[in-house]
Amino acid sequence: GDSVTQTEGQVALSEEDFLTIHCNYSASGYPALFWYVQYPGEGPQFLFRASRDKEKGSSRGFEATYNKEATSFHLQKASVQESDSAVYYCALSDLPGTGSNRLTFGKGTKFSLIP
């Protein structure tokens, strides 16, 4: 079945550092790819998506580019702030554009700022 593998566990950086969270996927079709962010005590929030090879998604200073050959969709941000501390989820939908609500999520990566 479809699966998503992302940077395991926790990432800790200093303010203004460059953040990368790796995401690789395995799918039989041509999936749409997503990033979600979850703050403590809240539901996951949609960050952005990409639906085709080489498409870049971006929001709030974060970005990721769909790489079909490498089956990747790595999340990056150039200069992290305290407000970016959260859990980030990579996800895929194996039925793009058909209205399927079934997303397969990675295990989540917790980002925090080193005090």
Added chain:
Amino acid sequence: VTLLEQNPRWRLVPRGQAVNLRCILKNSQYPWMSWYQQDLQKQLQWLFTLRSPGDKEVKSLPGADYLATRVTDTELRLQVANMSQGRTLYCTCSPGTGGAGNTLYFGEGSRLIVV
């Protein structure tokens, strides 16, 4: 803008007792409604997508049994039974059609704690 209203936000559930959850859709432009569970390890997993009033589905997963019902165009319910481990249940909605049809928007969740 709040798209979904979930209640209760949290509940202590005696072992062996069932609990009923409710989700109200606030914006009819996102009619595809689903339930997702998040376990104690923060893993998100799709449970159901119910598109039409009257739709019902059941599912058994490790740690809980579920019965989902689409009551009306704006109301989704979930009964959780035989829960052995705590979890959080999220209601989601999406446009259902068009290129972004499978972009999910999450409610704030119903956190269930087994006692």
